[in-house]
Amino acid sequence: EAQVTQNPRYLITVTGKKLTVTCSQNMNHEYMSWYRQDPGLGLRQIYYSMNVEVTDKGDVPEGYKVSRKEKRNFPLILESPSPNQTSLYFCASTIDRTYEQYFGPGTRLTVT
């Protein structure tokens, strides 16, 4: 089954404790991205990657890191989480940026 998986689905953590949210797709898509969704603000892109070892900043990259060592995986790293990073996070992949995006199920992160 074609899918994008994210882990964990829910996470409560404390300020400053490094965390990683994993994202994996099995569709051989070259383009992957991370979004955060906040009430009243819609989905905002954090980082994207057009291929292995190629990553770039989206609209709200501050406080986040990513890596793309393999085509299928695109982890999101929060080196020192802060409460303003409490949000719903989605990973997405697509064959091309102008085509349909396939989203993972989301990760609800709470930073206290």
Place this chain on the structure above:
Amino acid sequence: RKEVEQDPGPFNVPEGATVAFNCTYSNSASQSFFWYRQDCRKEPKLLMSVYSSGNEDGRFTAQLNRASQYISLLIRDSKLSDSATYLCVVTVTGKLIFGQGTTLQVKP
């Protein structure tokens, strides 16, 4: 001004009603247009792409007006299962920009 604007609603309609959503975008260089559906904070899923000539998929019709820079979605004969948030999405130089979504509640 937001790059993509939608009326957040909620739109409360009875079953069987016809409802229309509009979305405006600010960048005239926008290239591709989509409507996504999102259920109750789950992942967004593509509902339909929007083409310049307009397109229809069953009860759903999408229209694009490049001159006025707006996109519309028409839902005919609303079903309870249509209750969701509808996201307008525009691509500009390959970057996807999402509207904040319009919430639809279909009541029995």
